[in-house]
Amino acid sequence: MNIRLFAPHLGEEELKEIRDSFSKSWVGLGKKVAIFENDFSKYLNCKSSIGVNSATAALHLALSVYRFPAGKKVLVPNITFASTAFAPVYNGLEPVFVDVNEDDVTISLSDLEKKYDKDCAAILPVHYGGQPAHMDIITDFAKAKNLKVIEDCAHTIGTDYKGKKLGLWGDIGCFSFEEKKAMTTGDGGMICSNNSELIEGLKSKRWLGIDKDTWKRANSSAEDDARHWYYDINELGYKYNMNDLSASIGIVQLRKLNEMNKKRSEIITKYLSGIKDLKSIKPILPFEPGKYSYWLFGVRCDKRDELIKYLKKDGIATGVHYVPLNIVNYFKQWYSKCEISEKIWKTFVTLPLHVQLTDNEINYVIEKLTEFERANLL
Numbered sequence: 001m002n003i004r005l006f007a008p009h010l011g012e013e014e015l016k017e018i019r020d021s022f023s024k025s026w027v028g029l030g031k032k033v034a035i036f037e038n039d040f041s042k043y044l045n046c047k048s049s050i051g052v053n054s055a056t057a058a059l060h061l062a063l064s065v066y067r068f069p070a071g072k073k074v075l076v077p078n079i080t081f082a083s084t085a086f087a088p089v090y091n092g093l094e095p096v097f098v099d100v101n102e103d104d105v106t107i108s109l110s111d112l113e114k115k116y117d118k119d120c121a122a123i124l125p126v127h128y129g130g131q132p133a134h135m136d137i138i139t140d141f142a143k144a145k146n147l148k149v150i151e152d153c154a155h156t157i158g159t160d161y162k163g164k165k166l167g168l169w170g171d172i173g174c175f176s177f178e179e180k181k182a183m184t185t186g187d188g189g190m191i192c193s194n195n196s197e198l199i200e201g202l203k204s205k206r207w208l209g210i211d212k213d214t215w216k217r218a219n220s221s222a223e224d225d226a227r228h229w230y231y232d233i234n235e236l237g238y239k240y241n242m243n244d245l246s247a248s249i250g251i252v253q254l255r256k257l258n259e260m261n262k263k264r265s266e267i268i269t270k271y272l273s274g275i276k277d278l279k280s281i282k283p284i285l286p287f288e289p290g291k292y293s294y295w296l297f298g299v300r301c302d303k304r305d306e307l308i309k310y311l312k313k314d315g316i317a318t319g320v321h322y323v324p325l326n327i328v329n330y331f332k333q334w335y336s337k338c339e340i341s342e343k344i345w346k347t348f349v350t351l352p353l354h355v356q357l358t359d360n361e362i363n364y365v366i367e368k369l370t371e372f373e374r375a376n377l378l
């Protein structure tokens with residue numbers, strides 16, 4: 001057996017849409033990006049979506065709309081991917097690492113209260129693995145303290161949390177379409193909001209601050225206009241746009257998303273039932289696969305490294321998500337104690353989860369986990 005940890009689910013339909021872009025000889029920022037943005041807004045039921053080339057770029061730009069003065073602070077969970085904490089740094093702001101809840105690995109409200117001070121300007125909650133952060137309480141806290149909320153939705157697309165889609169609880173939501181995620185465009189991201197005015201300016205900012213993108217210029221049809229090529233730049237911009245090839249894939253992937261989310265939920269349900277009697281290996285999250293869309297499945301085990309080696313020998317890929325940011329070399333300069341995350345991450349093992357995983361493979365992983373427990377309890 002050789003079981004991958006993650007794998008994109010791509011096929012002939014995506015290729016057909018890409019061929020269409022080839023046949024039109026337009027593969028950069030163009031009409032397909034606009035179609036995908038529109039489809040995404042409809043899916044999420046939000047007013048505005050802006051396509052970019054990664055969620056890292058999305059988080060950078062989303063935070064930039066507020067023009068917080070340099071040195072202000074942004075509260076981020078301590079267990080997340082580096083991009084969440086890079087967003088404040090890119091904007092000249094300081095990340096403040098907040099501990100996570102022991103059970104659901106989302107940002108801890110008690111530590112949020114402890115780490116907050118009057119220099120804090122925003123919170124970037126992460127829905128770790130697809131587990132919703134407690135957005136109702138977080139947004140109440142943010143309102144009371146006058147903090148902006150930007151949701152890092154890199155791990156979930158489509159979850160309804162207490163009657164509202166994740167990504168729409170905060171002021172802005174940022175999504176990832178990187179190859180391993182719930183849906184992919186190769187690399188890509190989306191910035192979403194119900195406040196169109198707030199994020200509208202990011203359309204030019206993702207395109208070097210140019211006030212008229214090439215698609216608009218190419219389509220400028222007035223025959224007596226000799227200056228269709230003219231544009232101006234009013235602010236510092238970035239080359240962060242999504243392109244039509246990525247959007248071609250995204251348009252099709254979005255149509256398949258509910259089906260893919262359902263498949264991942266079914267796999268998680270099988271894993272949960274297969275490991276329910278194990279004593280030394282427990283689910284990493286309080287999974288509710290019928291309710292929420294998860295991107296990651298994993299377990300907690302005190303003999304983490306031994307388990308990883310055991311599974312590796314049998315051809316099962318594993319991962320660890322993530323090393324707490326406060327102990328990552330670069331981020332140590334903003335170190336603050338996060339007792340729970342510094343303890344629990346040492347038990348984390350991410351297991352294979354992707355749409356093509358077969359029953360045979362799932363059962364094989366469960367069998368190996370069971371074998372490991374037996375060998376290690378004796």
Ligand SMILES: Cc1ncc(COP(=O)(O)O)c(C=O)c1O
Pocket residue numbers: 053054055056057080081083084126152154155175176177178188189
């Ligand atoms: C929590 C989180 N935020 C942001 C990102 C960045 O996403 P992207 O790779 O699209 O830049 C990731 C990517 O893995 C992530 O896991």
